[in-house]
Amino acid sequence: MTYPLHTPTATRRTLLRAMAAGLAASTGLPAQAQGQSLLKVVVGSPPGALGDVIARLVAQKLGEQTGMANMVDNKAGASGAIAADAVAKSAGDGHTLLVAPDAVMVVNPFVFSKLSYDPTRDFRSVALLGKATLVLLVSPALKVKTLPEFVALVKSRPKEVNFGTGGPGHPSHMAMELVANRLGLQMTHVPYKGTSLALQGLMGGEVSAVIVSMAEAMPQVKAGNVVPIATSGPAAKEVFPDLPEFKQSHPDLDIAVWFGLFASAATPPERVARLNAEVNKMLAQPDVKKRLGEFGLTASNSAPAELDQLMVADRARFGPLVKALGLTAN
Numbered sequence: 001m002t003y004p005l006h007t008p009t010a011t012r013r014t015l016l017r018a019m020a021a022g023l024a025a026s027t028g029l030p031a032q033a034q035g036q037s038l039l040k041v042v043v044g045s046p047p048g049a050l051g052d053v054i055a056r057l058v059a060q061k062l063g064e065q066t067g068m069a070n071m072v073d074n075k076a077g078a079s080g081a082i083a084a085d086a087v088a089k090s091a092g093d094g095h096t097l098l099v100a101p102d103a104v105m106v107v108n109p110f111v112f113s114k115l116s117y118d119p120t121r122d123f124r125s126v127a128l129l130g131k132a133t134l135v136l137l138v139s140p141a142l143k144v145k146t147l148p149e150f151v152a153l154v155k156s157r158p159k160e161v162n163f164g165t166g167g168p169g170h171p172s173h174m175a176m177e178l179v180a181n182r183l184g185l186q187m188t189h190v191p192y193k194g195t196s197l198a199l200q201g202l203m204g205g206e207v208s209a210v211i212v213s214m215a216e217a218m219p220q221v222k223a224g225n226v227v228p229i230a231t232s233g234p235a236a237k238e239v240f241p242d243l244p245e246f247k248q249s250h251p252d253l254d255i256a257v258w259f260g261l262f263a264s265a266a267t268p269p270e271r272v273a274r275l276n277a278e279v280n281k282m283l284a285q286p287d288v289k290k291r292l293g294e295f296g297l298t299a300s301n302s303a304p305a306e307l308d309q310l311m312v313a314d315r316a317r318f319g320p321l322v323k324a325l326g327l328t329a330n
Helices: 010-027 050-066 078-088 102-106 147-156 171-183 195-203 214-223 269-283 286-293 304-325
Strands: 002-004 038-043 069-074 096-101 123-132 134-138 162-165 188-191 209-213 227-232 257-264
Touching: 038 050, 038 078, 050 069, 050 096, 050 123, 050 257, 050 269, 050 286, 078 096, 078 102, 078 123, 078 257, 096 102, 096 123, 102 171, 102 257, 102 304, 123 269, 123 304, 134 147, 134 171, 134 195, 134 214, 147 227, 162 171, 162 195, 171 188, 171 209, 171 304, 195 209, 195 214, 209 214, 214 227, 257 269, 269 286, 269 304
Parallel strands: 038 069, 038 096, 162 188, 162 209
Antiparallel strands: 002 069, 096 257, 123 257, 134 209, 134 227
16 A cells, blocks of 8 residues: 655646656656656555654655655565565666665565565665664663673573563564673563564563663653663764663674665666765755654765665674574565
């Protein structure tokens, strides 16, 4: 199902059609031979989810900047694979773009034995949209206040302390497993259908720890329902000035969940470069920064090569971890 962000009237359509032709030429997004150009942003999230919110913001702002009509196409399911496959097979004209979290491009290839897309072959990176600051929360019942106390407790009770996540292979799962692996911890995984349920499980005493985004954590931290003990991400020190960062315990624990924008591999490099310039222009706008910040995302200008390098580094970290955990999906 598709969810248009706006539908121009017949009177406006004629004007916008002319605008699209002129503005598309300057941005490298050509107008269709007949009718107005349509910018379609595909996302593997249902309406209302974080990925959907980001996709709608991207579609609206890029539409305004290029004069193109725009829409969001929600293709939820299969851990984002359905959405990724749709964009991988698109025409490569710069009109169909994918908003995807790191798991779609980094973890899925190691988890799914049969994946309909290849992140390294089927896409061109356009830009990094934002990184989310993460925080490790524990139950007050554990009676620990610091990361060293938590590590000591877990090591004294191997596999007895459990942690909740948004599901197998979810970014919250991979983050906690990476922390456990690098710090030598043995814990028991309790998967939920989403991090909001995992957070509820923490507050309800079903699990003892979770790693979630800053935006999800803050209401419960302020209410005193959970205990924050470590953090990581671009806004870590700004939001949690008194908490240690994971990377202080291990250099390979500078972690953050991120969202990127991608085009099909058939998209010419010069068109990707122009899309990148438009995205960076969008991310520099105060209202965009504010909107992303409401969801715990920190945006900054980036080149396509920077997103490529980020994915290479994350695959090197999470690939062996996924294999060691034996995570598989059909």
